[in-house]
Amino acid sequence: MHSHPDDKSLRDLLREQWTVAPVRNPGFRAEVWARIEAARRTPATWGAWLRLHLLGVSMVAAASIVFAGAGGGLLAGARDRHEREQLVQRYLISIDPHQSSAGEGAP
């Protein structure tokens, strides 16, 4: 629907029907100033942010490194055991061809 800006009937209708009842907010100014202050305190650079959160970031980084290191070690151990088992089987089959069937499930 298209209405003309100088539509008199619409203007009259709005004047009669559209009423605004604003609610008073006594803390409005304080809230605005608090937000301005918070924005002022936020570091502008990543370095400044990091210095501000150094303890938390350090702890998270240390925990992540420990977990990842332990995970890498466990993964390497599991892979080593699997490959060693294959090498042992290959050797046993070479001296005893029956091993391929009898040796399955060996520890």
Place this chain on the structure above:
Amino acid sequence: MKFVGITALLVALLAFSAGTVSYVCCRRLPPEAAAPGDDALLWLRSEFRLSPDQMARIEAMHAAYAPVCEEHCLRLHRASAEVRRLRAARADGQAITAAVATVAQVDAECRTSLEAHVRAVAAVMGEPAGRRYLAVVLPRLSGFDHTRAPDLDLKEPTHEGHAQH
């Protein structure tokens, strides 16, 4: 929020690097262990820290044992085939019993010979490698089953399965 994202990314990269370094440092087997191959002695080479002289002696023993193993397999194959043939022909019980006894005898010879070979290899390794080698190999050999099909192509008179020896 942007700074949190950058930090999280860096921490993740750091953790990934730590995991990779840990994985590489904790691997004990050589890289060629993962590759499929026909080097049957790679296990001994990679795990027991044998001297070149010990390894050369074991390789020679391994090669020398191949025809012995081949002969045992052929004899066992023939003896088992004879038992099957007699049973199929409904031969008399005494003949079947004798054939079964032959299978058992060849089987015992094979086990004895194999164990002697393994113990000889352990002796070349010396202590404590030899004891560790026997601890892995002997329990598995005692569990083998000659009534199952071997992992080789039994064709007379050649024995292609032993080509890898």
